[in-house]
Amino acid sequence: MCGVARVGAEAHHAGLKEDSMKIQILTDDRSSWFVPFGYQLMERLKALRHQVDYVFNKMDLEANDICFLLSCSRLVTEQTLHLSRHNIVVHASNLPEGKGFSPLQWQILEGRSEIVLTLFEAVEACDAGPYYLKERLQFNGTELYDELREKLASKIINMCLEFSQNMYSLTPIQQTGKGSVYLRRTDKDDELDVNKTIAAQFNHLRVADNEKHPLYFHYRGCKYVIKVYKGEQ
Helix, strand or coil: CCCCCCCCCHHHCCCCCCCCCCEEEEEECCCCCHHHHHHHHHHHHHHCCHHHHHHHHEEHHCEEEEECCCCCCCCCCCHCCCEEEEEEECCCCCCCCCCEECHHHHHHHHHCCCCEEEEEEEECCCCCCCEEEEEEECCCCCCCCCHHHHHHHHHHHHHHHHHHHHHHCCCCCCCCCCEEEEEEEEEEEEHHCCCCCHHHHHHHHHEECCCCCCCCECCCCEEECCCCCCCCC
């Protein structure tokens, strides 16, 4: 599987119940928006009788059957990958299209109402491993950032559960084609254009992170910050 070893997998099963696996979830930033959903995934996997740990530092990873690398901002090394039978990432684009950073935000800005999520095997190269599952996620066009992320997280959880339940029957498919890459978003990407209408920039408003990266605009020599929330009807 693209150089990813299956070290120690047999040893795990000696102390586990039948059909139980040792699973670890890694999110490499405790402040990540995904953390509450990572705990939801952990509890649902435990309900399926798996032994599950949620860790926030790659140094805490151990030999396991599956390592779900979710909302990780840093690449892991081949040495780390060798700890797990499978190292699984879910990326919010139709790989190899949309590799890189913030694929959900970039695609909403492109005007898409539907995106494809790809569940794939991690390798050292960014978003380059073979994939097992692809699923579509539909938006109605009114969701703001928290709602977009909640829908995204729900789909990620379901795809991870599907993989854990069917991994022995799933066939990895190599990515083909050149693909594309989204760049890391910068402060400049949060600037609104005062000469454009709200309607023209509505998708920009939808992907605004009010707390970490609020939108702003410059007018008459001053900088103004905007935070967007849904009001009562």
